Every structure is written in C-alpha cells, then in structure tokens.
Amino acid sequence: MKKFKYIRPNNLKDACSILKRENDIKILAGGTDLLVQIKDRMKTPENLLDITYLSELRVIRNNSNYLEIGALSTHQDIIDSDLVSNNAGILQQACIQIGSPQIRNRGTIGGNIINASPAADTLPPLFTLESELILISESGERTVKIKDFFQGPGRSIIEPNEILKSIRFKKHSNWLGHFKKLASRKALAISKLSVAGLFLVNNGTIDQARIAFGAVGPTILIGKDTVALILNKKISSISEKEISDAVIKDISPISDLRSTQEYRKAITTILVQRILQNLMKA
C-alpha cells in the first residue's frame, strides 16, 4: 500500500471545496472496491476524501413524482426501504443479490455507479428506470441521464471536482420488473451476465418495455432491438428464435475471466425468455 493523506470533510460544501483544491484525490464512499485497489497498489492516490459520514447523502425520499436516493445509501438501505419496494422493486432485486451481507451493509449505490463496472448489478435496473444522476461541485449541480453517463469500463463523464449526490427516477409502481443474473457461485460473485426488464403489461400485451444488459458489453447496454421486437405484442406470440436474433444484435460480449462470448450470447437470450415467461405468469 502506498501512503496517502486522509481528509474528512464536515459537510458536502466542504467536500466540494476540498475536491476543487486538491489534485490526485479519490472519494471514499463504501470502500468495498477502492480500499482493495489501494491495498493492492492498483490505485495510488495522494489524497483520500472520506465522505462516509455525510448523512445528508444517505437519504431515500419522495420528491413528488420522483424517488430520490442519496448516493451514500447502502445496498442494504435500499433493500430495507418501503419507498423503493413500492416504486422500484427491480432495484431491490438487484441489491439483494450483491456480494455478501458485509458488502451490502458497506457498499453504496453511488460507489457502484461511479466504479462504472459493466458488471455492476444496480446499473441495469437503474437504466430501465431511466434514472438521472445529480452531480454536485463547488460551482453548482447538474443532472445527467444515466444512459449518457458511462464511457467504458471504469470510465464516466464525471469531472474530477464533482461528487455524485443522488440518483432519481420516476415512480414505477404499476410496472413489472425482473432482474436476473448469473454468477459462478451463490454469493460474493461478480455477474457473468445480467438482464433487467421493466414492463407495463395489459392483457398479455406488452404496452411499454425497457430492457438493459449487464456484463455483455463495455458498459450497460440498452436492449433496443429486443424492446422493438416485443413492444405491443402478445408475449405468447414471440418466438425463441426472434428473441435470440434481437438479443444478439443488442449485446457485444467478450470472453474473459468470468465467462465466454459464446456462453454469454446463448444465456442472455435464455434469461430474456425467462423474464418474458415470468410476465406471462403474472
């Protein structure tokens, strides 16, 4: 481990001014990734800004049509929240499958977003919820759509002087959401692939649909072709072959440590089919 300067701000305003002042600084939210990377010298920042105590960033609240989740809300906070449960159950489905009890108690949704892993489990649900990210710096706030936020594995458009303050999305209380992931073991495993689907279904017909894929591209991928295929159709009328063709157009998986390109292609299709089958049952 390389030594670093530890800075703990009193409030969000202080944090923003420190970020502006200091160069080569990393923000500590939950630390479940960052501290491991620092220990292994994969990251060697001069300064560490510990925002874990900024309780103003750890709130989940109703905001008229929106639900707003503070960036320091832990995965367990989200699992425990009735507000999320009633308005964005799909996000809870993802959070409950993350890591282990220790990681869910420590890891934050903001950290999961900023880490920008294409395999992050909260991201496909946040894409289907059409989330917006509120970024704050000393010069003010700006709001970015989550689909415009990521640039590649580990890369996003956040500026070095900005902090992710919160995530907000419209309430989706009548929507049916499904998140499915595959991993190499039942806990403490990063997804090989994941699929989130959020739907409004009327009499067996899909009126609205949003699909997002994790770990099958450099960032989270939106299922454009798959959505186009299923929209306004009776679920029972869609063939396996059609789904497979559409899904394969939507995704661009590679072979890596966790799985193979071939397997990811085949199984992503199967997970989409399973989600549609679940919709039929509903």
Add this chain to the structure above:
Amino acid sequence: MSFIGKSIQRIDAVSKVNGSAKFIDDYYFDSMLYARIFRAPVPRGRIKNLDLSAAEKLAGIKGIFTAKDIPGANIVPVVEKDQPLLADEVFNFAGEAIAIVVADDPDIAEEGVSLIKLDYEELPSILTIEDSINKTVPDICSKPDNIFSHYKIRKGDFEKGFKSSDISFEEEYKTGYQEHAYLETQGMIAVPNPEKTITVYGSMQCPFYVQEGVSEITGYPLSDVRIIHTTTGGAFGGKEDVPSIIAGFASVPAVILNKPVKMVFDRAEDIMTTSKRHPAWIKFKTGFSKAGKLLAIKVEFYFNAGAYSTLTPIVLWRGLVHAMGPYACDNIHIDAYAVATNTVPCGAFRGFGTPQVIFACETQMDIAAEKLNLSPIDLRQINILKVGDSTGTSHDLDESVGLEKSLHLAADGIDWKNKFIPPSEKTGRKRRGVGISTLFYGVGLGAKGGMLRRAGAFIQVYRDGSVNVAVGTTEMGQGSNTVFAQLTAEALGCSPDNVTILPIDTSRVPDSGPTVASRSTVMTGNAIRNAADQIKHYLLLGASELSGKPEEAIELIDGRVLTAGNELKISFIDVVEHCFNQRYHLTSQGWFKAPSTSWDDDTGLGNAYFIYSFVTNTAEVEVDIETGEVEVLNLVSAEDFGQPINPKMAEGQIEGGVIQGMGYGIMENLYSEKGIFINPGFSTYLIPTTMDVPLVKPIIVNEGYSKGPYKAKGLGECPLMGVAPAITNAIYNATGIRVREIPALPELIIKQKKE
C-alpha cells in the same frame, strides 16, 4: 477405552474462536526488518543486468540480496536439488524470485522492489503439457526430454486382457490447477542468535524440511538451526515444501544483517508463486467381461510439474499407485510422466496426485456401467477390493478393508435405489441426478518414503500430574493436537485436560518426517504410545506399591486407579507423587518406524503402502439444462479410516474435505495468460462459500487396523479426493452430458451439450 472414539472438544477451539491464537504475522521481535521479493516478469529469460542503485538509495532500505549473497548453498532441498532459492543467470518461470529487499517496514520494501531494474533476454518457453511432450523447446529442465520423472506398472498381459474383454474403450481426461486457499498466507520470521545460531518461527507443515532448508541456505549445521512451529492457519499440502523457501527469504538477510527478518506473503503473491495441484492429461483404457469383471487397464498420464521438480516425483508415484482405482485386476499397464513447463512448480495438495487419476478412473467406471447395462453400484460390487484381494500393485490385503461396507452405506445415504433413474427418462429445465465414486488411499509415505518413515515423541510427567508432550508432526487445523492429547491420556491413564501438546520445536524432538500423507495419527500416535508405555511401567509399579495390589490387576483410567473394576482410594496424582519420591523416571522418548513396504521400479509392483483407507462418495445434483448451472444438493461420504479417535472432528474433516473436492470439481479455475495467473485473489479465484455448501453427510466406517494406534488409520486427505467424479457422474445421470474435464463449469457443460 475412555478417550478413544470420544468427541472431546478441540483443545484449540477457544483460541481459534476468540482470536487469541497467535499466527506468524502477529509476532514481533525487537528491531525486526521486513522482506519483500523482486520477481521474474516473464516465463523464461537470461538475466543481463540487475540495477539495484535506485532501490538502494531509498530511505529505509536495509539491504538487497541476490544469489551471490547467499552464505550457504543456493538450493531449496526437496527430492532433487534442482531449484535455487534465488534465480542466478537464468529464471524459469514468471514470478521466480531474483532478489530479496529488506527494509524498516514492508511498504518501503515494496517500494524498493518497484525501483529495481532488470535487463533480461527473454528465452523461448513452454507453457503446456502438450508443448512439453512435443519438445517445442528442448531441454528446459535438469532432466532429458523435459521429463522430470517417469514411473510405470507392468502387471500381467494387458494386450491379452483387452483381447479377452467383451467390451473395451478409451477416453481422454483433463484436470486443472487447484489453489490451496489456506486462510493464512505463507510466512516466516528468522531470528539470529548471538551465539551464531538461528531460530526460525512460522506457518508450516514440516519443520524438519525447513530446518534442512535453512541449514543449506545459511551453511549452519542442523544443530544450530532451530525451527519453531507457530499456529498454522491451514495448509492442505501447500505448506509442505514451500515454507523452506519462505524461511530462506527470511534467513539470508537475517544472518547477514544480524537482525530478525519477517517474510509474510500477500495473497496475490502466494497464489501466483507457490505450489498448486498438478494439472493433468490422462488417457485411460479399460476392458471388461460381459458380466462386468475388470480384465485390463491401460493408462498413460502426464502431470504438468512446472519449472522445478520439487515434490513432483513423489506426487507422480502416488498417482501411479492409485491410478487403477480400488479394484482387483490382473492385467495393468500404466505409464506416468511428469513434464517440465515454464510455469509455477506444482507440488503437494491434499490427495497428492490421486484426485486427477481418480476423476479419470471413476468416470471410466461410470461409462462402463452404462455400456454393460449394470448399475454403477453393481459394477463396483463385482470389482472392488475386499480382504483377500490383491491391489493393482499386487499388495495382498489381509485386514482392514472397509470398501464394500462404505459402498453400500454411501449408496443408501443418498437413497440410490429410488434416485438412480436413467437420464433419458428426465425432462424439464431442472434435472436431478445421482453419481458415485470409490477410492482407496495408501496411508503414510509408502515404499518411496525412505528414511522419512519414522516419528518421535517426548513425554514428561510433572510432579502435580500434569503432562507435557512434544511431537514432530504439526497441527495445521486438522485437529491432530487434540487427537494426540486423547492418545496420551488413554495410554497414561490420565485426563486429556492434564495434557499439554507443546508447539513443535526441532530442538526437542528427533526428525519425525513431514506432516503429510494422512500419516500423523498412525505415526505420531504410535510414537506417543511407545513413549507412554515406558512411563506407564513406572506408574503401575508405583500404584502397586501404594495399594498393595499386583501390577497386573491395576488399571489407570482418566486419573483414577482401579482394580477389578473397583476404584481405589488413591488417584493418578498420588501415584505420580509416589513415583517422584521413589525417583522413578517419568520422562520418555518414543519412536515408531513404519511397518514394512516393498516396491520394484521395473514392474511397478509391491506392497506400496503399509495400509489403505477406503472411501465411497455419492452426490446428488440439480442441473439447469439451459444454463449448465449445477447445484449440488447432497454429498455423502462413507469413509473407512479405521478406529476414529475423535468422531466429531473426523466428521469435520470429512465435511471440509468434501467441500474442497466440490470446488475442485465444478468451480475452482486458475486462468493464466502468457504463463502468469490472472486471477490471484479470492474475488476472482472462486472457492465455495457457505451459501454454496450442500447437505453433507459424513459416515464413519470403522474397519480397524491392527498396527494402528488403537486400530486407527489415516483420514486427512481422503474426503477431498473422489468428490469431483461423484458430482460429474451425477451431472451425467441428470442430463446425459458426459464431462471429461474439470472444473465442470457451466460454459463447459453447455459446450459439451451441443456436441
């Protein structure tokens, strides 16, 4: 018997649970320094220049040491002496140590490592078994043709056996690396003493190996090298030979700088540069009569040894002896090869060369059963070893063969009769199936163990009736110290609460060989009995003098003194007190030499081990036929290791080993790119978590061994070895998909399904 077969609480349970146990990284010595290692960046190269200048200028660096600085011989002594502690001129695998950097703190030492500049010429290298066999690069190791070792078995006439067979078939199998994944990484502290001797503390299985290693490296005689074993957080074979290297890294700077030096590996370094289970490529042919009698076996198998031979010759030999499985067969032809590659040297791992061949052999039996239209149980019933049979190496078994019992107990344990349904009758997305494997395992070092096949013990009874026992084989988590306390108490007639098992110290006990090969209970157990008997002689004499009863009529049990079943008014402590007053010698040295074995290298026949343990594993799985995901629902392991000394701990050993075997079979996978492991951490090298653990049912099958201490045999390794094929055979039974490669990852199962 009062303490044999009793599940007393582990004597180290409290210290492990409340955290008071001291592991090597918890120790500190005054003015101690810290070592880190500079390593080879590619699989093979010639060192042109090593520029230490920038690192040496760093504040806090106390010294940087290379091959030329080693005061003794630059070797790691194992079987051959082909491995240097520090690469000189050439290096032969990525991660091989080149320099030791020592500093006031570990972060400075690490910084120093990053400042070393190596100028090298990369040499052509070999990374796979196939390339090594084909000699794509010739002469990469100390032996001709890139082959470290070749052993064979020539029994009967295998060609004739295949001709007379009604069915015969050949298959190829592959098995991968396995990482030990002990919780405590490798670590040692070397402390130089004023009188030019050295004491080395650390985490290890084999203190006497470390003693020899440090003696070679420092040039000190064995008498001046003292090794003290510290609480060891798991080993599984990974701390058999490797700690000699770690001790070398600490000892070289310690003797040169005359300061204590701590060398503790970090996890990535530990996974990337220390020994693993050998990957294997196995060609297996078997022939049967219509009735299912095994008539001929031909096996050719290759282990990837890595860059140096380390323990490979012995691992390979054990693989050879067990390759034909626990079956009686008259015609056997086996060739076993260990080939060199420019990868990390492989070595000991629970099962020691047998899980690879058991996977092949037991899959072969499963395929045969289907071809013969017999149930896998019936096919085994026909062929398994029973008392009076002869093993594959022509060892006539005259006692303690519990395989048949274990076969039926394991089958019943998984409800085989109701659950074994052919795969063709299964439908739906999630399909269940059951599988079985049987195995035998030679206890102890066997015929190739040479002078190592002995163990010592030292017992001292104090005036208050408390007892100290010093032994030469180590507690590494398996529970041997509790077993030793039980054996001592049983033999002396005191309570285990009065027995203290001392930390192993090479100055206290004679070289007792390594703590490996499931040998501790039999070897050290018998040495303890030998020592205890000498003291018991005086205790009985003393009890007789005190009570006026004849010696033959007196029994000492759990601190009580009895005659004809009646407790006398005197106690164990009274007897001890009396013996002290009479100046009787209540201190003794025990010694045990392993029962005899035999071996002929030309035929590969002989009594390879003095006794064998036997296991049947059954598994029930549920496979998602669309995704290839396997959920193991039930694992049953019926094990004959003779008389269990502590049944509860034995069950714990079985449960842990079975899960480690499950990881080996379906989960654990080391990936390498250009000869470098790219997943050297527990977030990327995945072993089962508690969430993945199925219901495990351990069954103890007790077929006593007359020469074992209270009829015990050995257990440590057996639980792991046959789990993988029980699971892959269950996968076949569920889905009709035959897996010939482990780990059986979902990706492989789906690929296999398409073929």
